[in-house]
Amino acid sequence: MIPFAVFAIAAAVTVYAAVKLSVYADVISERTSLGGMMVGVLLLAGATSLPEVTTSTTAIIVGSPDIAVGNVLGSNLFNLLILAVFDVVYRRRKLLAQIHSGHQLNAVAGLGLMGLVLVTILVPTGVSVFGVGIETAALVLFYGLAMREMSAHERAVPEVAAAAEEDSAAAEFQGQNVTLRKAKRGFAISAAVIFASGSLLTVSGERIALITGIDASFVGSFLIAAATSLPEVVTVLVALRLANYNMAVGNILGSNVFNMLILVLADILFRSGPILAAVSPAIAVTALFAIMLNLIVIAHLLYARYSDRSRLYVVPSIVLIVVYFVATYVIF
Numbered sequence: 183m184i185p186f187a188v189f190a191i192a193a194a195v196t197v198y199a200a201v202k203l204s205v206y207a208d209v210i211s212e213r214t215s216l217g218g219m220m221v222g223v224l225l226l227a228g229a230t231s232l233p234e235v236t237t238s239t240t241a242i243i244v245g246s247p248d249i250a251v252g253n254v255l256g257s258n259l260f261n262l263l264i265l266a267v268f269d270v271v272y273r274r275r276k277l278l279a280q281i282h283s284g285h286q287l288n289a290v291a292g293l294g295l296m297g298l299v300l301v302t303i304l305v306p307t308g309v310s311v312f313g314v315g316i317e318t319a320a321l322v323l324f325y326g327l328a329m330r331e332m333s334a335h336e337r338a339v340p341e342v343a344a345a346a347e348e349d350s351a352a353a354e355f356q357g358q359n360v361t362l363r364k365a366k367r368g369f370a371i372s373a374a375v376i377f378a379s380g381s382l383l384t385v386s387g388e389r390i391a392l393i394t395g396i397d398a399s400f401v402g403s404f405l406i407a408a409a410t411s412l413p414e415v416v417t418v419l420v421a422l423r424l425a426n427y428n429m430a431v432g433n434i435l436g437s438n439v440f441n442m443l444i445l446v447l448a449d450i451l452f453r454s455g456p457i458l459a460a461v462s463p464a465i466a467v468t469a470l471f472a473i474m475l476n477l478i479v480i481a482h483l484l485y486a487r488y489s490d491r492s493r494l495y496v497v498p499s500i501v502l503i504v505v506y507f508v509a510t511y512v513i514f
Contacts (some may be wrong), residue, residue, distance in 0.1 A: 185386045185389040185390050185393060186386075186390065188382055188385075188386040189382075189383060189386040189387060189390060189405075189409070191382075192379045192380075192382035192383045192386060192409075193379075193383060193409035193412065195375065195379040196233045196376060196379040196380060196383065196409065196410065196412070196413070197412040197413050197416065199372045199375040199376045199379065200232065200233055200372070200376060200412075200413035201413055201416050201417070202368060202372045203232060203368075203369060203372035203373060203376065204413070204417060205360065205365075205368075206360065206364075206365040206366075206368040206369040206372060207369060209360045209362065209365035210362065210365050210366060210369060231437055231440050231441055231444065232373060232376045232377075232380070233376055233379075233380050233383075233409075233410035233413065234253055234254060234257050234380075234410050234411075234441055234444050235380070235444055235447065236376055236377045236379075236380030236381060236384075237249075237250075237253050237380045237381075237383050237384050237406055237410055238250040238251075238253050238254060238444050238445075238447070238448045239380075239447065239448070239451060240380065240381040240383075240384035240385065241253065241384045241388075241448075242448055242451045242452050242457075243451075244384065244385060244388055246384075246388055247448070247452055247457050247460050247461050248397075248399040248461050248462050248464075248465060249384060249387060249388065249399075249401060249406060250448045250452070250457065251445065251448065251457060251458065251461045251465050252399045252400075252401070252403035252406075252407065252461075252464075252465055252468060253384075253403070253406050253407050253410065254407075254441050254442070254444050254445055254448075255296075255299070255403060255407075255465065255468045255469050255472050256403035256404050256406070256407025256408070256468060257407040257410055257411045257437075257441055258292070258296070258438045258441055258472050259403070259404075259407065259468065259471060259472050259475060259506060259509065260404075260407050260408050260411040261411055261414055261434045261437055261438055262434065262438070262472075262475040262476070262478075262479055262502060262506070263475075263502070263503065263506045264411065264414055264415055264418060264434060265418070265431065265434045265435075265479065265499075266499040266500075266502040266503050266506075267499075267503065268418055268419070268422060268430070269482075269496065269499040270496055270499050270500060270503070272422060273495065273496040273499075275427070276486065276492070276495055277422075277427045277430065277431065278431065278482055278483055278486035278487075279486040279487060279495070280427050281427050281428050281431050281432075281483075282428055283487070284332065285428070285431050285432060285435055285483060286480065286483050286484070287328075287331060287332055288332060288432065288435040288436060288439060289435050289476060289479050289480045289483060290480065291324075291325075291328035291331075291332070291439050292435060292438040292439045292442075292476055293473065293476040293477065293480065294324060294328070295321060295324055295325065295328075295439065295442040296442070296469060296472050296473050296476060297473060298317065298320060298321060298324060299321075299442070299445065299458065299469050300466060300469040300470060300473060302315070302317040302456075302458045302459075303458050303459075303461060303463075303465060303466045303469060304466055306456060306458060306459035308456075308459065310455060310456050313452075313453055313454075313455060313456075314449050314450055314456065315449060315455075315456025315457070315458060315459065317456065317458060318445070318446050318449045318450075318456070321442060321443070321445060321446055322443075322446055325439070325442065325443060328439065380410070383406055383409055383410065384406065387401050387405055387406045388401070390405070396514075397462070397464060399461070399462045399464040399465050399468070399513070400464070400513050400514050403464075403465070403468045403513055404510055404513070404514075414433060414434060414437060417430075417433050418430045418433055418434065421433065435479075438476075445457070445458070464513055467509075467512060467513055468509070468513060471505065471506075471508075471509035471512075471513075474505055474509075475502055475505060475506065478498055478501060478502045478505065479498075479502070481498060482498035482499065482502075485498060
């Protein structure tokens with residue numbers, strides 16, 4: 183039972199440290215003028231994704247590429263489940279009908295990155311430079327283009343710019359009593375704690391897979407992924423209580439886009455060739471289901487924005503929840 187106890191404790195510590203890390207990251211981005219809203223979003227996305235970074239990095243070190251990749255894809259799956267569950271719980275508020283149009287581009291970017299990963303897993307080119315697949319370079323390029331388009335859209339569309347100011351003000355309010363010096367120290371300490379707890383999650387998760395006989399791809403895609411995505415649950419809940427729906431939805435979709443960069447780091451650290459060519463076929467199934475959930479979210483965003491059939495509003499989120507648990511069963 184020791185691996186299970188270690189996993190539970192590490193998950194709890196990871197959640198607490200990641201939430202504190204997000205607050206400190208926002209204070210740093212606001213009070214050092216690092217370049218406006220997009221830089222702030224990137225810094226916060228990196229902060230909330232740090233559990234996934236440390237977990238996937240440790241997975242490479244212990245020789246488990248399935249957990250490294252499965253953790254990223256599974257976290258994206260779980261994040262969309264979070265969005266759907268809160269959408270159902272707060273269905274009377276119609277969250278996705280009240281957010282700005284920039285989130286659609288964010289969701290499409292996540293879909294494109296996930297599609298690229300699926301194609302690479304199914305049809306690897308086998309071409310690499312210094313052991314890193316050329317598909318990794320394509321991921322970086324696609325991510326950079328997506329960030330540029332989202333930044334341009336934010337500046338061009340008045341409602342997006344106004345919502346960005348609202349999100350920034352709400353986030354600043356949460357950290358208004360934290361000094362810059364305290365934020366820097368707290369960020370460093372929280373990052374160190376997450377590095378340790380994320381490593382424990384991977385090691386104990388690998389041990390659980392060996393003890394139970396469960397495939398490592400399932401452990402990475404669901405067990406560890408769910409644990410490392412718990413900070414998003416807290417962040418979204420706080421945003422909803424502040425009635426800041428753009429922050430809630432943007433946190434989920436933005437984290438999913440940022441998480442894909444973790445695959446780039448994992449590929450660089452993996453010294454046995456391109457990492458996406460070395461993973462189990464079960465990981466391709468995880469990627470396929472992640473694409474399906476992304477498509478449902480995009481359809482829901484469009485439906486909520488342009489349809490007036492309020493009785494059917496919550497149906498796409500219910501479908502998403504069902505598909506998630508089907509994915510869990512299939513991959514298990």
